[in-house]
Amino acid sequence: MINLITKLVLKPVAKAIYRPVIEGLENVPRDGGVILASNHLSFIDSVVIPLTAPRRVFFLAKAEYFTGTGLKGALSRALFQALNAVPVERGEIKAAQAALDSALEILREGKAFGIYPEGTRSLDGRLYRGKTGVAWLALTAGVPVVPVALEGPADILPVGKRIPRLRKVTVRFGEPLHFDELHGQARSARARREVTDQVMAAIHELSGQELAEVYNERPMAA
Structure with a gap:
């Protein structure tokens, strides 16, 4: 029912x-498992991609978006469910690996998974250096990566x-970027870096953003 609402209501109205x-x-x-790797400019990116892609795209989303109470919580939950978001905990190393494992399961089920390397x-509009989770997924699942700008x-x-x-x-x-020659080398830091840099180069070619050439780290709380 939720997927029908997305297809018949949300997509047409948004467009x-x-x-x-x-x-x-x-x-x-x-069809088949595929990663959509995109630049990241706004919270609404995870709404734009699912509503414009030609197939269902799954994203990971903070678990808090699914646990709110009252009308606001219900609306948040309904929206993220309609957008095929998968709730995950954030913050710790174990949680980060659990998020990757959830994404891997989605890919192995032959679905499309969206990720922001x-x-x-990006708060200043520049394209920052990619983190290697996208490469770990591509090399472990053996799926192509479609760069998105x-x-x-x-x-x-x-x-x-x-x-x-x-x-x-x-x-x-x-x-689509294919990394068949590196499939199975997800444990290699060099292979992960190589794949990630290729993905980011492709995103940059599509977006034309200025390159930051550093990681986009979250500011520490005062």
Whole structure:
């Protein structure tokens, strides 16, 4: 029922309102496990990709989005379920590995999984260095990676804002990257770095963002 609502209601309404420019839909395999690796500009990225991709895309989302109470909690839960989000705990090393294991299970079931190699949103618009979780997944599951570039989500929902604005958004799906020659080498730090850098280079070619050449670390709380 939820998937029907997404397909018959959310997608048409979102496209009618925002009229997104979507490029490269033919590059997304219609079946089989695949990773959609995207730049990350706004919280709303995880709404834009599922609503514009040609197949269901699963993302990991903070467990808090599924555990709220009252009307707000119910609406949050319904939205993330409609977007095929999978709840995970965040913060610790064990939780990070559990998140990767959840993503791996999704891929082994032949589904599409969305990930942001930068790890967190870019607050200055630059493209940061990718973390190697995307490579671990690709090499362990033996699936292709489709690079994705988003342009405009930060204008729709800037950091600190709660209500989306009407702004133009562009989604570009690049040609799939295959790493068959490195399949099974997920334990190799060198192989993971090589794959991640190729993925980020492809995202950069699609997005044209300025490169930060450092990791995008979350600021420490005061």
